Structures are given as C-alpha cells and as structure tokens.
Amino acid sequence: MVRIAVVAGSVRSGSFNVMLARAAIRHLEAHGATVTWVDLAHFDLPLYATAIEAERFPADALRLKQLFAGQQGILFTSPEYNGSVSPLLKNAIDWASRPTDGEGPVALTAYRGKAAAIMSASLSPFGGLRGLMQLRQILTTIQMLVIPDQLAVPNAHQAFDNEGRLRDPLQTSLLESSAARLVKVAAALSG
Ligand SMILES: Cc1cc2nc3c(=O)[nH]c(=O)nc-3n(C[C@H](O)[C@H](O)[C@H](O)COP(=O)(O)O)c2cc1C
Structure with missing residues (x-):
C-alpha cells in the first residue's frame, strides 16, 4: 500500500481547501493509498525563526517532520493569499524541511525524492493558480x-x-487523474 499524507493550507472552519483535500482523499483511497490526513490545527508551530530553532526545536515541528518522513507522497491543497501559498502551509513546510538529529544542512529527509501533488480552491475565477505556481517551485526546491x-x-x-x-x-476528472498519478508515481519512486 502506498502511504500518502494529505495536508491543507487552511484551518478555517468551512475551508474550501479542506473540502478539496477531503475529496482528494476519497480518490487516493480508491486507488489503494493509505492516507494520513494532516490537520495543521493540531500542530503547534511557531512562525519559523532561526532563533526559535536554536533555542529548541518545537516538538510539533519534529512530529510533522517525522509524519512526512514516513510517507511516500504528499498531496497539498492551499488557498492563494496575495498570489502565493498560505503562510500557514509555508511555515509548516519550512519547519519540516529543517535538519534534526545531526543531519546535514540540506538532508530534507521529509521530502527528498518523494512524489507531490498540488491543488487549490479559491473564491476567485482563477482558482488560486498563481499560488500553485509558487507551491510547485517551493516543493521542487525541497527536492x-x-x-x-x-x-x-x-x-x-x-x-x-x-x-x-x-x-x-x-474538475472531478482532473482530481481523479491527479490522485491516480500521485499514487502511481509515489509507488514508482519508492519501489
Ligand atoms: C490575506 C488573504 C489574501 C487573499 N488573496 C487571494 C488571492 O491572491 N487570490 C485568490 O484567489 N484569493 C485570495 N484570497 C481569498 C481566498 O481564496 C479565500 O479566502 C479562500 O476561501 C481561502 O481558502 P479556504 O476556504 O481554504 O480557507 C485571499 C484571502 C486572504 C485572507
């Protein structure tokens, strides 16, 4: 079974990106994935700062990193905030990108070489497309x-x-094909 984490960049009650994530989970599971839903409301993550990290690596940042590290793929949904990804999501991605336990500075153990899929839902007629371009770049940067x-x-x-x-x-068929491809690519990359 392919292990996929699904994370949304919003914790708003009634969030459309959470709805999209939940819809995606149904398709991922239909393709045989074992899905872990990551609700960022359950992670106490301060705004990343090297000073905070130097003092103490937050327990929930480590928990998030370890959760991601145990996956073969991650599906991200994010609102677009002023043309970019939500700060909630970027902060979570940043914390889980940090080295721990004597790892090298760019170990990227939560992410490197794993498959990712990206989606957004927005009130606007553009659907958060600009944010997705940035999210793609961020995830490519973390390998x-x-x-x-x-x-x-x-x-x-x-x-x-x-x-x-x-x-x-x-949109349903795009959701379906994205979920199918994510499961396939995640399995192939970790095979
Ligand atoms: C600070 C802020 C900036 C926003 N900027 C954009 C934007 O650039 N493009 C867009 O399509 N929607 C923008 N929105 C509207 C969001 O798409 C909308 O609030 C959406 O419902 C948020 O996602 P959620 O329902 O998952 O919480 C913005 C909202 C906020 C709060």
Whole structure:
C-alpha cells in the first residue's frame, strides 16, 4: 500500500481547501493509498525563526517532520493569499524541511525524492493558480517530484455539493487523474 499524507493550507472552519483535500482523499483511497490526513490545527508551530530553532526545536515541528518522513507522497491543497501559498502551509513546510538529529544542512529527509501533488480552491475565477505556481517551485526546491497534473478550483463557494464532491465533471476528472498519478508515481519512486 502506498502511504500518502494529505495536508491543507487552511484551518478555517468551512475551508474550501479542506473540502478539496477531503475529496482528494476519497480518490487516493480508491486507488489503494493509505492516507494520513494532516490537520495543521493540531500542530503547534511557531512562525519559523532561526532563533526559535536554536533555542529548541518545537516538538510539533519534529512530529510533522517525522509524519512526512514516513510517507511516500504528499498531496497539498492551499488557498492563494496575495498570489502565493498560505503562510500557514509555508511555515509548516519550512519547519519540516529543517535538519534534526545531526543531519546535514540540506538532508530534507521529509521530502527528498518523494512524489507531490498540488491543488487549490479559491473564491476567485482563477482558482488560486498563481499560488500553485509558487507551491510547485517551493516543493521542487525541497527536492520533491511534483506531478504535472494539478487542480485549481475557481468560485470555490459554488464548486462543492452537499456531500463535499466537486460539481463540475471536468474538475472531478482532473482530481481523479491527479490522485491516480500521485499514487502511481509515489509507488514508482519508492519501489
Ligand atoms: C490575506 C488573504 C489574501 C487573499 N488573496 C487571494 C488571492 O491572491 N487570490 C485568490 O484567489 N484569493 C485570495 N484570497 C481569498 C481566498 O481564496 C479565500 O479566502 C479562500 O476561501 C481561502 O481558502 P479556504 O476556504 O481554504 O480557507 C485571499 C484571502 C486572504 C485572507
């Protein structure tokens, strides 16, 4: 079974990116993945600063890093904030990128060589596309292999039905193909 973590860059009650993440989980599981849902509300992560890290590596940052390290792939959903990823998500990514336990400075044990998929949901007609471009760049920098498929859901307030499924068949098929490819690539990279 392929182990995939799913993390959303929002902890807002009623978050569209959490809805998208939950919809993605259904597709990942249908392709045989063992999914770990990462709710960032359950991680106490201070805003990253070297001074904080030098004093004490936060327990929840280590927990997040270890959780990611145990996966073969990670699916990220993020809101777009002023054309970029949410600071909540960037901060979490940054903490889990840091070396621990005597690792070299760019060990990137949580990420290096693993598969990633990226998605966003936004109220705007562009679906958070600009944020996705930045997220792709960030994940490539930390040595993840980001699959070419991606999904940007526009007009997010109208995009989901009462069961949290995407209404639009094209978006549903993009969600399905992204999930399928992530599982396939994650398995291939760790095989
Ligand atoms: C500080 C801030 C900046 C935002 N900037 C953008 C933006 O650049 N593009 C966009 O499409 N939506 C932007 N939004 C609106 C978000 O897409 C919207 O709040 C979305 O619902 C957030 O995702 P969530 O539902 O998962 O919490 C912004 C929202 C906030 C709070």
